[in-house]
Amino acid sequence: MTHLPVAELHLHLEGTLEPETIFELAERNKITLPYSDVDELKALFEFADLQAFLDLYYANMSTLRTAADFAEMTDAYLTRAAIAGVRHAEVFIDPQAHLLRGIALEEVLEGVTSALDASVANHGMSSGLIVSMLRDQSAESAMNVLDGVIALGTPILGIGLDSAEVGHPPSKFVEVYAKARAEGLHLVAHAGEEGPPEYIWEALDLLGVERIDHGIRCMEDERLVERLTAERVPLTVCPLSNVSLKAIGRLSDHPLESMLRRGLNVSVHSDDPSYFGGYIDDNFREVSDALDLDVDDLVTLARNSVTSSFADDVRKAELL
Numbered sequence: 001m002t003h004l005p006v007a008e009l010h011l012h013l014e015g016t017l018e019p020e021t022i023f024e025l026a027e028r029n030k031i032t033l034p035y036s037d038v039d040e041l042k043a044l045f046e047f048a049d050l051q052a053f054l055d056l057y058y059a060n061m062s063t064l065r066t067a068a069d070f071a072e073m074t075d076a077y078l079t080r081a082a083i084a085g086v087r088h089a090e091v092f093i094d095p096q097a098h099l100l101r102g103i104a105l106e107e108v109l110e111g112v113t114s115a116l117d118a119s120v121a122n123h124g125m126s127s128g129l130i131v132s133m134l135r136d137q138s139a140e141s142a143m144n145v146l147d148g149v150i151a152l153g154t155p156i157l158g159i160g161l162d163s164a165e166v167g168h169p170p171s172k173f174v175e176v177y178a179k180a181r182a183e184g185l186h187l188v189a190h191a192g193e194e195g196p197p198e199y200i201w202e203a204l205d206l207l208g209v210e211r212i213d214h215g216i217r218c219m220e221d222e223r224l225v226e227r228l229t230a231e232r233v234p235l236t237v238c239p240l241s242n243v244s245l246k247a248i249g250r251l252s253d254h255p256l257e258s259m260l261r262r263g264l265n266v267s268v269h270s271d272d273p274s275y276f277g278g279y280i281d282d283n284f285r286e287v288s289d290a291l292d293l294d295v296d297d298l299v300t301l302a303r304n305s306v307t308s309s310f311a312d313d314v315r316k317a318e319l320l
């Protein structure tokens, strides 16, 4: 399986900080962590819901301070992803989470993009960056980030929307997405992870997104399933994440198999691999063990990840 080329399309770089790295960064940057060792931190990797995870995720990323820290985190991810068979990666960064604690946008983007720029040379992997907006912050704050990225001239693939979903519908960000579209950027958004199917409709109709991140709750709305299937809208599903955050009870109950049978354009990804028990290869292995998937299904999932990417047609052809 791991020899099939796959594209990672749903990965938060800050969610790749392994516990050991968090301690190394804390020591380097003279930050006192509220845990005394790696085991104490790992013992906290039991989440009641998305917000419980986000609290720990935002706390731990405070160990990142300099462009070199961001570059190191990104390159460590690329190294691990190459082992998993990832040949193309479109990764999220959450600039607001860093701006809010006084780290400059330039520092974040310079670090991440310096590592991504070397991904082909160092890892044989094409890559791109998606700037993700925190939906529990204001639309004005998201617009400031977008303006900042444009002013810096940092090449990015597009924008996304993440963080606490319920109570923060896509409709809040119509102007931000309209501006990003006018700038020629690709558009994606998390929707239907914890939030209702209506948020998926909004992401499609009000934001004009090209991909839905998660989207698993579409299965509660037959008309929405028909729409997503007819338009082949990509859904970047993260099975281990859904179990970790209690969106799904057990992996054997995950709707991925039904989604495939309904003809939805699903692919499998890792979300926050350090926190949720594994990278894209682990997700593939665990879903193939827990669900009734055959080799053709796994090939479909891998091929969908490539066709759903924003890679150009030449790169897609190389990977298919």
Ligand code: HPA
Pocket (backbone or CB within 6 Å): 012, 015, 050, 057, 162, 163, 164, 190, 193, 241, 271, 272
């Ligand atoms: N959901 C929403 N926001 C996030 C996640 C997630 O799983 N990971 C990092 N930010």
Ligand code: ZN
Pocket (backbone or CB within 6 Å): 010, 011, 012, 162, 190, 213, 271
């Ligand atoms: Zn996510």
